[in-house]
Amino acid sequence: MIQIKNISLSYEKELVLDNISCDIPNGQNICFWGPSGSGKSSLLKLLMGFEIPDSGEIIIDNIRVNDENINEIRKKLAWIPQNINLPVNNTKELIELLYLDKRQQQNFNNYITKLKLDESLLSKDFQEISGGQKQRIVIAAVLSLDKPVLLMDEPTSALDADSVDSLINLILKNSDLTVISASHDKKWADANDLILQLDKS
Amino acid sequence: MKAIANIDTIHLIIGYSILIIPLIIFWYFKIKLTKTTLIAVARMSVQLFLVAIYLEYIFKLNNAYINILWVLVMIGVGVSTTIKRASLKLKYFILPLILALFSSLVLIDAFFLGIVLKLEYVFEARYFIPISGMILGNAMNYNIVGLNSYFEGLVKEENLYYFLLVNTNENKNALLPFIGKSIKKALSPLIGTMTVMGLIALPGMMTGQILGGSPPATAIKYQILIAVAIFSGGSLNLTLSIIFSNLFVFDKYGRLNRRILRK
Numbered sequence: 001m002i003q004i005k006n007i008s009l010s011y012e013k014e015l016v017l018d019n020i021s022c023d024i025p026n027g028q029n030i031c032f033w034g035p036s037g038s039g040k041s042s043l044l045k046l047l048m049g050f051e052i053p054d055s056g057e058i059i060i061d062n063i064r065v066n067d068e069n070i071n072e073i074r075k076k077l078a079w080i081p082q083n084i085n086l087p088v089n090n091t092k093e094l095i096e097l098l099y100l101d102k103r104q105q106q107n108f109n110n111y112i113t114k115l116k117l118d119e120s121l122l123s124k125d126f127q128e129i130s131g132g133q134k135q136r137i138v139i140a141a142v143l144s145l146d147k148p149v150l151l152m153d154e155p156t157s158a159l160d161a162d163s164v165d166s167l168i169n170l171i172l173k174n175s176d177l178t179v180i181s182a183s184h185d186k187k188w189a190d191a192n193d194l195i196l197q198l199d200k201s
Numbered sequence: 202m203k204a205i206a207n208i209d210t211i212h213l214i215i216g217y218s219i220l221i222i223p224l225i226i227f228w229y230f231k232i233k234l235t236k237t238t239l240i241a242v243a244r245m246s247v248q249l250f251l252v253a254i255y256l257e258y259i260f261k262l263n264n265a266y267i268n269i270l271w272v273l274v275m276i277g278v279g280v281s282t283t284i285k286r287a288s289l290k291l292k293y294f295i296l297p298l299i300l301a302l303f304s305s306l307v308l309i310d311a312f313f314l315g316i317v318l319k320l321e322y323v324f325e326a327r328y329f330i331p332i333s334g335m336i337l338g339n340a341m342n343y344n345i346v347g348l349n350s351y352f353e354g355l356v357k358e359e360n361l362y363y364f365l366l367v368n369t370n371e372n373k374n375a376l377l378p379f380i381g382k383s384i385k386k387a388l389s390p391l392i393g394t395m396t397v398m399g400l401i402a403l404p405g406m407m408t409g410q411i412l413g414g415s416p417p418a419t420a421i422k423y424q425i426l427i428a429v430a431i432f433s434g435g436s437l438n439l440t441l442s443i444i445f446s447n448l449f450v451f452d453k454y455g456r457l458n459r460r461i462l463r464k
Contacts (some may be wrong), residue, residue, distance in 0.1 A: 048367055049454045067453035071370070079367040081360050087378050097378065100370055145368055 001025055002149070002178065003048070007056035009042055016042050019056070022081075022196050026061075026148070029172050029179040031189040034198035040182030043198070044151050047172060047180065060149070078147040080139055082154040091122040094141050107144035113172050115140055115163075130160045139167065152181040156188050164188065204272045217242075232338055256330065272333045274426035276302050279341040287349040294348075297445030302340060305438040309336055313430050335406065335427060336434040339391075344442055345389030351443055352450070354379045354380040355457055362457065380443055387439055391432055398428065 001080045002024040009017040024030050032040040045051040047058060047071040058065040065073050078108040088094045100108060112119060115136045124133050143150070150171065156164045168191045171179055181188070189195055210215070220242065227235045259267060280298045284291050289443060310333055314323040321328060355362055358379075365375035399421075407424035411417055450458050 048455060050361070050363055052454070070454050074367050075370050077366060077367050081364055084360050085358065086361065086364075087358075087382075092460055097365070099374060142368055151367075 001059075001061065002180070003059040004046075005057050005059070007043070007046060007058065008054045009039065009046065009051060010054055016047075017053075017198075020196075021056075022129075022194075024178060024180065024194065026178055027176050028194060029177075030181075030194040030196060032180070032182040032198060033172070033184065033189045033195050035184065038198040038200045040184075040198055041153050044153055044180065044182050045080075047151060048074065048079060048102040052153060056081040067155055076147060076149050078142045078145050078150045080142050080150070080152045082157055086138065088126065089096055090125055091137055091141075091179055094137065098145065100141065100144060104119065104144045104146065107131075107146060107159075111140035111143045111170075112137070114166075116166050132160055132163055135159060136163060143171070148176075150180045152179065152183075154183055154185075156180055156183065156185045192197070226340065256326075259330065260302070261319065262328045263324075263326045264276075265322075268324045268326050268329050271330060272306070275334060275337050276306070279337050282342050283344045283348065289348060289352060290461055292464055293449050294446055295462050297449055298344070298442050301438055301441035301445050302337065302344075304441055305340060305434050306333060306336060308437065309430050309434040313426060316394070317426060332388055332427065332430070336430055339431040340435045340438040343387040343391070347383045347439040348442060348446070349387045351379050351383035352446075352461055354382060356462055359457060359459075366455055372451075375455075376447070377391055380440075384436065384439060388432070388436055391428075392461045395428055395432070398424075404428070 004020060004022050004024075007017055007020045008015065016037075020039075020043065022030070032043050034040055042051055046053055047060070047065070049067075057180065060073055060076060063069050063073055086094065086097065088097055095105060095108065102191055109119075112122065117133065117136055117140070121129055121133055123135065131135075139155070155167065155171075159167065164185070164187060171177065172191045179192070181192070183189055208261075220238075223238065223292065224235055226232070227238070258354050259271060276299060280295065280302055281383065283293070283298060284294045310323065312330065313332065314320050315329055362375050362379070365378070369375060394402070404424050406427055407420045408424060410420035415423075447456060452458070
């Protein structure tokens with residue numbers, strides 16, 4: 001269970017999140033939904049300890065997110081940011097970058113199939129494949145880490161309609177993961193178990 | 202072997218006149234480097250003349266405390282220059298970089314002066330000061346390139362650092378791409394120089410020793426050792442600088458202080 005309790009956050013005196021609370025049971029999916037600047041990404045960063053709230057607390061599996069527990073908390077989390085520029089040229093380098101062990105590499109190959117990616121893409125240079133294909137390879141690599149909670153920022157931003165469908169089926173419909181995402185994609189948001197709507201005001 | 206030919210004042214001035222070539226190039230291509238170059242040459246000349254006068258006394262006195270003090274001054278100047286030229290803020294880096302440079306120098310000096318050269322008195326001015334100076338000067342240059350690449354990279358690619366921090370569970374794994382890039386960028390020029398040393402370039406120290414009357418075989422051995430000492434000292438100093446600085450620029454959550462760079 002992930003509990004967000006009365007969280008407020010401000011950047012240089014500008015209030016971004018005001019007294020936000022919600023409970024996310026294990027295995028449920030939630031989408032933080034709202035316009036740009038409504039604090040969706042900030043809420044994800046708070047879960048990972050990249051932002052510290054002005055007030056309130058976050059508890060993940062009965063462990064409070066603070067400077068003493070943060071490493072233990074992060075072991076439970078996997079994170080896919082939006083438009084990340086990875087210093088890798090191909091899949092092999094991506095696997096090395098994430099230190100995937102043999103079991104995780106086997107997971108990776110399974111996710112590649114489930115995400116309907118052609119295995120021949122794996123031997124290609126990232127410059128030769130599309131942004132959407134590269135994003136799905138990165139998603140497969142992060143999923144293969146086998147962590148119980150997956151955080152995603154705008155997961156569908158570089159994907160076409162078919163790829164969005166296969167991602168929804170794989171991650172939101174057919175997995176035990178707790179998926180927490182920030183998105184303004186209506187189709188993606190509607191496929192979640194829960195939606196937390198955030199307003200700019 | 203004949204003693205080295207002395208350079209009298211007139212010929213020293215004639216020697217300076219060759220600078221007309223780069224100055225004409227700057228003027229012709231409208232490159233704004235003339236003032237900086239003239240200031241650099243003037244500074245170099247004054248500093249070296251002062252050092253020559255100073256070293257005369259230091260060599261005569263050959264006192265360990267004075268020699269160590271001289272090297273400590275070099276460390277202080279080297280660190281403040283590094284911080285300034287790597288566009289970093291003094292308050293975050295002064296302590297870690299002094300610690301890194303001091304530790305690297307103690308180790309490399311002790312190894313080369315004590316074990317390799319087998320000096321009975323390791324603070325012997327004519328070895329301790331020039332060899333420390335060469336290691337320090339080079340270590341400073343590698344640190345300017347390496348630290349700038351590392352910290353600027355972390356600030357610019359913060360997303361990558363956080364991506365790796367969460368997904369790989371280890372702070373070390375998250376920093377490895379940045380550390381690797383920084384060390385490669387800093388040390389590659391020296392690796393390149395060592396690769397062609399003796400073929401297309403005769404290093405200054407070796408040339409100086411030969412001009413000073415040393416047999417080429419001795420000069421070459423010193424040159425090899427000093428190149429190895431510079432490389433080892435530079436890589437150790439950069440690595441320690443990164444490790445020690447990390448203690449000051451990340452908080453307990455592993456978040457980078459984004460205000461470490463000078464604008």
